[in-house]
Amino acid sequence: MYRLLIVDDLPIIVDGLLELFEQTSHLPLEVMSAYSGEEALEVLSDHRIDIVVSDIKMPGIEGIELLREIKSQWPACKVIFLTGYNDFHYARSAITYGGFDYILKVESDEKIIQSVERAIEKIEEEQDQVQMIARAQSKMRLALPSLQKEFLWGLLQGKQVTEEELRQAFKEIDIPLDATMPVYLLMGRVDAWKEMFTMPDKALLTYALQNICDEYLSAQVRSFSVVFELSKIVWIIQPKASDELSGHTGGLDWMRAHRYTSGILDSVQETCKKLLRLSVSFLLGSEAIPWNSLSDRFHSIKYGLMQGHGLLHEVIMTDKDMQKADPTDKAESYHDGFFHARVQLLMTCLENNHREQFNKLFVELTAIWNDPDTPCERKSELYHSLSSVFLFYLYKYRDIRDQVNLQVDLDILFRYDDSASWPELVEYYWKIADCIFEWNAQRGLQLPTEVVNKVHRYIEEHIATDISLTALADYVGLNPSYLSRLYKQMTGIGLSKYVNDYKNVIAKDMLLNTSMKVNEIAAALGYNSALAFIRFFKKQNETTPQDFRTARSPAPGPHS
Template sequence: MNSMYRILIVDDEPFIVNGLADLCERSEHLNLEIHKAYSASEALSWLKRTKMDIVLSDIKMPGMSGLALQKEIVKLWPHCKVIFLTGYDDFSYIQEAIREGSVDYILKTEGNDAVLKAIEKTMVLLDQELAADSLIARARENLRMALPFLQQQYMLELLQRAPGRTRREELEQRFRELDMKLVDDKPCLVLLCRVDSWSHLGGPAAQPLLLYAVQNITSELLAPMTVSMSVEYGRSKLIWMLQYKGDQSAHRLTRENEPIEDRVKRFVHGMLEQIQETCKSLLKLKTSFALAGEWTPWEHLSDKFEDLKYLMDSGLGIGHEVLLTETMTINRPESQRDIGRSRMHLKRMDLLRGCLENGDKEEFLKLFREVTDASCFPPEYEHLLKMEVYYGLVSVFMPPIVELESICQVVEGGETVDYIRLTHLEEHDSWTEAISYFTRLAEVIFGQKEQGKQDQQHEVIAKVKAYIEEHLAGDLSLTQIGEAVGHNPSYLSRLYKQVTGEGLSESINAARLAKAKQLLAETSEKIHVIAAAVGFSSPPYFYRFFKKTTHLTPQEYRELQNR
């Protein structure tokens, strides 16, 4: 049992609550954060403040009974386990407790060993529920439900990659991980669809549903010969990656000695008119389609995507209810192809923006190098493409510069941010110098973000330490400290350990010990008064704590200091 759990001890008799709390505190192997309540209403107040893992409660109490409290626990924290204490060997109470989901019950006459065994048993049950196997099983189920979305996101990524940046090994691994219907070692026939005009059915809110219907109609009508996958891009466009069914070997011949690729391509082309008519009659949508003229390997998918977009957005593609294939019109000029490839980098601006916002320096620099690599720019359009990239970067960098006002103080060597220089490419002597300038800005932005993070962390730790010093005699539970400094208790515990190198409970114990030593050495207060002053409701527990830590009893320490 490695996890720390919160336990709430509830009874209307304070000596029972305090005694059980002392028992749990002495049983350090249980790793419990202990809370106390002297009535069901006080317990309910605690439960509304923070999550509890275990509630150890009297079954009969004035006002709200333990059974009534249990019903509220189930509503607030369904995973919380309840152990009932009862002085009544009454089967009807025990039966109702079990029916409502109680983990265990203990007669008050059974003693401390029975209480500890019940708590240990409950903690084992909690551990089992959090066990890796069950979490993995739930993760697998969640992944299964999310697979269609993840598959589409990966397809969009492949469509927007620069040519040559997709490795066969990666494709094989990702297709396997995402359980793709398509296969990585078989080429695709790419089909582009554009909704030319929207029907008035349902208004704008219905557009996603209508696009989904177009996807279903197209996939169903092409299903006899193809396996397909479609993704949405833009507001009114869809793209399909189609593969022929059957044997995966390339150029397999049909019975008519015709390559299967040719037969399937002819089938898809022939079905486009029916798909168009079906969308028009059933959905009241006018649609246009552009079909690739060749089967395309995955490595060149982004190139083919750009070719089809060019085909759809120029010449014969400008119109309504168009049916095009690459062989029906002039292919995209090589110069336009080069520009399209280069502009692939611009699609990574959003990724760069996200990395900058999230402080992901390593991924940012990797993407930045790709985006600013001018070696892929065709010479005749190099200057125009550099301008596109440069001003795209200005849009990425400007928000964090404005946000981090201190960035305006210094960039490097006393040089302040010059907004004229930042927003004008011609202010730089060369492309290399301009990119170096952005690199320095990125270093400062990441540095400021990291410094801001550290400053906030240390501010939180300072608040925690101050709260501990001021409330040594009070509630220093993780929950109470978290509420005091405005942070989730679990996160606060991790943060404290990360920043200080020691656990929060160790720091609390150290503060209590230091204060106890001071009071023992400088005052003549009785030991039980000092114990209460440093947060120990049980003097015997204070004795054990002090002796274990210093190897001296409190009295021995006092006598040693007063010699």
């Protein structure tokens, strides 16, 4: 049984079509009617409608606007337009926005029935299970590259997951790697772009480099690659699966995989130079690493392509070559990527008020200040990096800067002299960090009433937008989770309930005290469609907006 909705502002048309379809017994139809676009939306909010036969020109919500609303809520619904306007513009608009058919009102009853029959056939075709599965798989295939890249990029940036989570993710998004085995990392780079190249040109050429290297690698190893910063690619590599393969990286399979990868890089360079006219460089990790070390090795290799021999063109090197380049700077050179990643993460901890992780990172970084064998230049580099982190944070948040300045002399952040020893600097930065975290903790306790008032003001001023918890948290300067807990603690209700209650009050006021149409009220309250607003209103009040307005409107006088 299919539900058919007839919509027209002329009762004679609606009633005539109702009679026509009730007499058409061969069609499995449940027929419903509406005498305006607004009334049709209310029917659609309560029922799944399969086919709509509607006038294209009506007072209030016209047919084209009604079509948009129907497609946003019931994409599979087939909309057939009837009109007395023999105008190509209307027909073209109807088809452009997803209309199923277009029939003039002067056409015969038989043609209208035939159009509904075709709509039913189309619905049955679309409901075929095999086709629906195929479409879902097709959409998944289209989305898969983005999902794969997003997940692996998170791992490269330090996201920690368990082996089981990794295995499950690889299975779900079809990444052909083993979550239980270590990996080699290979990084490639386009050395330089010609000035004539546009951004799409660069993206296409980088994609070509990725494909060329993928083709060479696939002959002997399994790999997965991610493009980043437009001109760089990282490959995660493992030996091909076999019964003999184990996690012991000193085994023959691992040695062969590394040797093969290293050996094909010359060929990749030559192919890129010949086919793409591009100069490319590579840096290959010399050792297989566990997945939880992926981010550290990624940043080390990335940094290796940004200094020393890595700055030259058409380079092929390993991270061991990078260390050998200057034996006196071995530790510094190898760990620079790790160091810079940790400094960035330290800033993230301050921003997100993660005290425990901050403490751990700070201890790791400042250990060199207590190490007599670490060169002074390295210690100075850490001083400047930490000073930059704290200065950026303090000048981003003026209130906290003023608070810290009362307890700590901030001049040391701008210049360092020998009057303070390195161990004393550790204490100095600990003191600043303590001030920041204590201030953040106190801020959560101070003036909660003011926070609630600011939240209410923001909601009132942005009622026409999609009000999210993240936007509210940014506005009041608090963590979203903390703001949600604080608000409920102070008011006794959740934030989402308050937003819904406030929107409901405004909606009732607009319905009773303005002449705004339902779709205009929906837009004023931030809803993407009138149908979504009708559903919200009915859930809040157990009645539709139109019924609410009608029931509370003053009855017309005897002479009106």
